[in-house]
Amino acid sequence: xxxxxxxxxxxHGAIRAISNATFNVPRGSITAIIGANGAGKSTLLRTxxxxxxxxxxxxxxxxxxxxxxxxxxxxxxxxxxxxxxRSVVTELTVHENLMLGGVWRLRAQKEDVAAAIEExxxxxxxxxxxxxxxxxxxxxxxxxxxxIGRGLIARPQLLLLDEPSLGLAPLVVEQIFHTLSELQxxxxxxxxxxxxxxxxxxxxxxxxxxLDQGRVVIADNARAIMNDTALRxxxxxx
Amino acid sequence: MNLINTLIAGVxxxxxxxxxxxxxxxxxxxxxxxxxAQAGQAAFSTYVGLSFEKAFNNFWxxxxxxxxxxxxxxxxxxxxxxRFIVKRATSAATVTVAPVIxxxxxxxxxxGVMGLIWGGEYQAYPTAFSRDGLTINGSQIPFSQNxxxxxxxxxxxxxxxxxxxxxxxxxxxxxxxxFAPEVTRLSGxxxxxxRTLGWAFAGxxxxxxxxxxxxxxxxxxxxxxxxxxxxxxxxxxGGLDSLIGGVLGGLALGIxxxxxxxxxxxxYTFMTAFVLLIVVLLIxxxxxxxxxGARRA
Numbered sequence: 001x002x003x004x005x006x007x008x009x010x011x012h013g014a015i016r017a018i019s020n021a022t023f024n025v026p027r028g029s030i031t032a033i034i035g036a037n038g039a040g041k042s043t044l045l046r047t048x049x050x051x052x053x054x055x056x057x058x059x060x061x062x063x064x065x066x067x068x069x070x071x072x073x074x075x076x077x078x079x080x081x082x083x084x085x086r087s088v089v090t091e092l093t094v095h096e097n098l099m100l101g102g103v104w105r106l107r108a109q110k111e112d113v114a115a116a117i118e119e120x121x122x123x124x125x126x127x128x129x130x131x132x133x134x135x136x137x138x139x140x141x142x143x144x145x146x147x148i149g150r151g152l153i154a155r156p157q158l159l160l161l162d163e164p165s166l167g168l169a170p171l172v173v174e175q176i177f178h179t180l181s182e183l184q185x186x187x188x189x190x191x192x193x194x195x196x197x198x199x200x201x202x203x204x205x206x207x208x209x210x211l212d213q214g215r216v217v218i219a220d221n222a223r224a225i226m227n228d229t230a231l232r233x234x235x236x237x238x
Numbered sequence: 239m240n241l242i243n244t245l246i247a248g249v250x251x252x253x254x255x256x257x258x259x260x261x262x263x264x265x266x267x268x269x270x271x272x273x274x275a276q277a278g279q280a281a282f283s284t285y286v287g288l289s290f291e292k293a294f295n296n297f298w299x300x301x302x303x304x305x306x307x308x309x310x311x312x313x314x315x316x317x318x319x320x321r322f323i324v325k326r327a328t329s330a331a332t333v334t335v336a337p338v339i340x341x342x343x344x345x346x347x348x349x350g351v352m353g354l355i356w357g358g359e360y361q362a363y364p365t366a367f368s369r370d371g372l373t374i375n376g377s378q379i380p381f382s383q384n385x386x387x388x389x390x391x392x393x394x395x396x397x398x399x400x401x402x403x404x405x406x407x408x409x410x411x412x413x414x415x416x417f418a419p420e421v422t423r424l425s426g427x428x429x430x431x432x433r434t435l436g437w438a439f440a441g442x443x444x445x446x447x448x449x450x451x452x453x454x455x456x457x458x459x460x461x462x463x464x465x466x467x468x469x470x471x472x473x474x475x476g477g478l479d480s481l482i483g484g485v486l487g488g489l490a491l492g493i494x495x496x497x498x499x500x501x502x503x504x505x506y507t508f509m510t511a512f513v514l515l516i517v518v519l520l521i522x523x524x525x526x527x528x529x530x531g532a533r534r535a
Contacts, residue, residue: 049424075426082424089418092410100414103407104426154426 001027001062003048003158003192008057010040010047010214017043019214020057025158025207030184030191032201032222034236035211041194042084044211045160048192049081050074061158075104078157084166084194086143088150090136094127097135097146101153113153120149123179141172148176152183158190165197173197177204198236202226210235243380244500245493250385251454252492253392257447258469259476259484260396261440266478267416268436269324271337275315276444277466278348281459283308283445284452285356288363297366304445312441316434319344352459360461363452388450395446396485399439403481412436416479464508468495471515477525487526 003025010018017040025031033041046052048059050071059066066074088097098120102113121128124145130138135146144164151159161180165173181204184191195201202208208225210218212235218225225231258276265273273279287304291297319340327336367383403409414422415432423429447469448462455461472491476483491511498510518525 051420051423070428071423072426072428075424080424083420087418087421087424089414089421091417092414096410096414099407099410100422100425100427103411106407150421150425 001157001190003190004058004060005048006058006060008044008047008059009055010043010052011055012043017214018047018054018211021211021214021216023209023216023219025190025192027190028184028188029207030181030193030205031207031209032198032205033192033194033209033211034196034198034201036235037196038213039211040214041211042162045081045083045162045192045194048074048160049079051081072104075154078154079160080151080154080156080158081160082147082151082162082164084162086140086147086166088135088138088143088146091134093132093134094138094146095131097150098127098153101150105154112155116153116155120152123152123183124149141168141176144168144172144176148180156189158192161191161193163194163196165195165200173200177201180204198232199226241497244497247380247500248493248496249381249489250388250492251451251496252489253389254447254451254465254488255468255472255492256485256488257392257395257443257450258465259472259488260399260481261443261447262469262473263476263478263481263484264436264440264443266473267481268412268433269316269320269337270333271320271324271341272470272478273437273440274338274341274466275344275348276440276469277460277462278345278352279308279311279315279441280444280448280465281457281462282311282348282352283441284363284448284457284462285352287445287449288356288361288452288457291364297364301446301449304449305442306445308441308443308445308448309438310441312444313434313438315344315441316437320437321430321433349459356459358459360456360458363449363457365453369453384453391446391450395443399443399481408435467508468511471511471518474515475518475525480525483526 005021005023008018008021009016021044033044035041043052047054048066050066050069054067061077061079064077089100092100098117102116106113121131126142127145127149130142135143138146148161148164164176177200180191193201193205202222202225205222208218208220208222209216210225217235218231261276262273265271283304286307287300290303291300320337323336323340327333365384367387369382369384371378371380371382403413411422411427411432412435414425415427415429419429447465451465455465468491469488472488473484475491476485476487491514494514495507495510499507
């Protein structure tokens, strides 16, 4: 299953957020979408997960077009979006947040939801220690782990991650990215990672897509992008 | 006037305020709308109960009918009206104002329709239990069999609600949708359906409150308007986001107003509720148990 984005244009009122974007996210890969703040990265993910509608263009997953489906239907096709800002339900406990990720399939797959929650606890032991605490008592890194964990309960085939490194200490970022990379290797899922932190993202990605003012300027092998000094200067600012 | 008697006298009406506060908070949490039409929905449901009462002469059947009517009317209001108003209101000003005006307008429509169907005059609503004060150690207290029935019914309804909210996946989805609708949608939950359910539950609670209070207030198209004011005050005292806060706020308000009525006279009751509402909003706008941070509307 490949995610194919074809001629996608997305508007934010009068502002064009994404302009005629075309790219593929190959199955079983980590693809990093990088670019400066305001490049349209979050908007792109919000459109894939059905929170926002595209103006024109198509998004195909497993040869099914997603652009007219509701978010809940997209979740049921194995596409899980973890939005930016460590988005957890702060009023619920850690365990309840994880449960939330499995409510939609609880009736049919109760055992598997419980197993998926156990796996998340093994992946992030800190969450296991704090499972009865409210999510607003967690540190930033723990919250991000919980946000990702909530997504994993659905056993995603395509995981859309928006800025998981935002505002976190470098050591925590490294730990989370390492876990993601390992997890991807183990499960074979496809990860589409949106990041401002280009270096960290490209290090675990196999493919990189550079967005500049809503346009795809480069789609290439992640290593090639990392090694291209001129490109880095032009678009990534380092 | 004996203080203990005064306190006791406020318990059952306080329980009814709790129920209205519960309904208002449930709706607030699910859609961020203060449902002023709740008074009309509750009266409508109570009229349906009264019609069943007259037709079958059975209090319990009428109670059930009123609750079901409340559930259906609540769901109807959300699906047919509120959903579109919320969707259309996109600017900061309309998000806050449009639902309030719409709900006030809807209250007027409800009252007009009820007047057309059931007439405008006050009608008595029967009760299954005696409304004479119980006698303890030879002295009568201001607490009747009916008050006990009201109190136990509200406690039972709240217990069922608490079980649903804390122990079921539906309750988990409702709590999540209340505080983080986007994350809830991204978790595969149909938040629009959860909203409808919130309005339906609230409507059912309103219908129940109507049948419990109608033997005291009688029923007319606008006879629950005051109840709405008290229920809203209770909800604000509790902090609009907290169901437990609203229930405690209702009991506190019922008992507090009973003391005011007992010592200062009934003419001070209404004013006291408003003073209390303003004082709470000034000193502790997040309510007793409400979430920290500024109120959103």
